[in-house]
Amino acid sequence: MAELAVDKHVKYILAVEKNKDSFESVVMDHLRMNGAYWGLTALDLLGKLDSVNVDEVISWILKCQHESGGFSGNIGHDPHILYTLSAVQVLALFNKLDVLDIDKVATCILSCVLLMKLFAHRWLYESIVSSCTSCFAQVSKLDITGLQNEDGSFSGDMWGEVDTRFSYIAICCLSILCCLDKINVEKAVSYILSCKNLDGGFGCTPGGESHAGQIFCCVGALALTGSLHYVDKDLLGWWLCERQVKSGGLNGRPEKLPDVCYSWWVLSSLIMIDRVHWIDKEKLVKFILDCQDVENGGISDRPDDAVDVYHTYFGVAGLSLLNYPGLKAIDPAYALPVDVVNRIFFSG
């Protein structure tokens, strides 16, 4: 069997940043924060995080923070909860969470819910649309306990789209910042459970189709809040193990082709519900290794496709979950190296 081309992948990840003049990199520019999380976490799992300049990364991240406390995908863009989690995760990787005003980030996550409510009610309307800053200032003055949506859901930003992904992000973020007590966990959990389907899987919103990525978010959020007992593990494990196709790869939904990124979404979910022995791990390792570009580094979605940093991260993270030798262990719920998670919770 082929081996993991560690050095090639490190080289590839470090080079991605430098290639800034292709059409692809221009249209991906707004989600650079996610890219930073994928690339840097992969580097850390490969044991090479020391090959990047920490100060450069941190100062760029802080430039992406808005007055509201939330982060944008790059300098000059609007903040969104999707990028806020990536920023917090990268800061955790570098043991730099102390640069954050934690209350501010937490308030921002809580405000995502509140803002929509205010918006709907039209009071504060003017200040919301014309000056978010002043609105956030007013929000933070309010008592923030009990400010969740009635149904316990979370919005991604002030424009109100609701998705179980955002529930996971809010819970994961607040948990890393050790202030999960600021939200109504019970309601958040009950919203997630309302997105459960008869097949045991979860969708974006109640009644949405089961999807391995959404399942990871829901199971992760339930794990982080100690609520996994609400899940029928055999039923969900059944759906998840049926994602493994003949080649050994995993797909994200029935009838779809396998894709390396689901090595993460499906596998981490199976681990969290203790059903990982229901799939053939050896075949999956082989599938991931077959997706490497052994010459130039990087991992693609399927064998012989073009590589990208997203799939490189999920390939490496999947192998880490499969205990591939030489890789750091990764936490299936926080999506961060285990030593980083331990540092957050078990050191002064």
Added chain:
Amino acid sequence: MDLLNQLETILESDPLIDEVGLIHPSQFITLCKECSESSNSSSDGAFRPANTKFWNRDHKLGISTEILLPVCKAAKSAFMDAMKQYKTHSDLSVNKREDKNMVYGPSSSCQSFESEVMKHSRALLLLSCDLGTAWNARKLVVSKKQQLPMFTDELHLSALVLSYSHKSEQAWSHRRWVIKMIAEKYSNLQQIIAKESELVEKIAERSKMNYRAWNHRCWLVSYMTREQMFYELKKSRDWAGLHVADNSCFHYRRRLMLGISENKQGDDPSYDVENYQVVKEELDLNEALIKRYIGREALWLHRRFLSLCLIRHLMTTTNDISCHSTSMDNEINIFLDKELRLLDSCSTIQDMEFEDFEGQAMYSTMYFLWLIKQIPEFRKTELQEKLKAGNLKNILHKTCPERSFLWDVLEL
């Protein structure tokens, strides 16, 4: 005229453009030749035939792949500049208003910044469709105006983006935001919901198993009346039959069926009968498709849902009217016997040459096992008897050895 300007002028002069695509420079020459041959009208001739960057005809817009990068960069920086000016200006006007307690009224310079933001964000989104900041800018401007035509324009732009980028999450999300805004102001949504549903179907036709598109359609269900749900169920029936691998379409039908069964007004028993009928009909359709299209996973997963619904329905009816319980019991038995016969006919591998038959055998076995897992406890003993006769364990080992551990999970 610079490229961005050209693009924006085209978009302004032809507001009915309903499709955008990228064209390779070599295709341009052929297209332009075809144009000059087929028509001599000079109405939209300004950008042809000399123009090899943009192609605009019959409300279709083609953009040369050659200029993608420079035009995208130009649009982005123009948009960012416009947005900065717009924000500075509206911050100023807010302060002024607070100071002097003035009545709100947009100044003319504010309007010109607004139109710049709208113009550049539109061009930019056609080239970089997932740029949330640009969609947000439009939401900001549109929500200040609260005018129905502006909301409709947003739906049009989003559809235009979706015409070539079927999976753009931001474009789908923008639609939902617009619809929610309209719903708040104008009560009659039925027409919009119907149009949205048609749009999803059109896009689903071109982009198979598109999660975002079908998710949008599922979202619409919460705004539908019972009649509309029935209509949608009927309308998507043929489509489902022609796209038997598209799990998303079957999920949409599941969503509709659940919507119908949850939509009860009072204790009208005719609703129960109707709901039961819907599930029965879907089971029949599903069986016909399973027999016609061998080895399709989505069809078998759909059957899991349908069977469970039917059994649950029979159970609750049994509990409600105890005097009829024997007849309901009987009905469950009849149903399970029928399913066993289906399993029997599907689990024999008729032709080793084709993988489809292997798939059919595997999916049918897994279907039945799943049903055992989900069936309420007290029915299990009799089911086990049936299984012994049906020799399911052997079939399982033969058709899907990698899943035979599930037998032990079920503790049979």
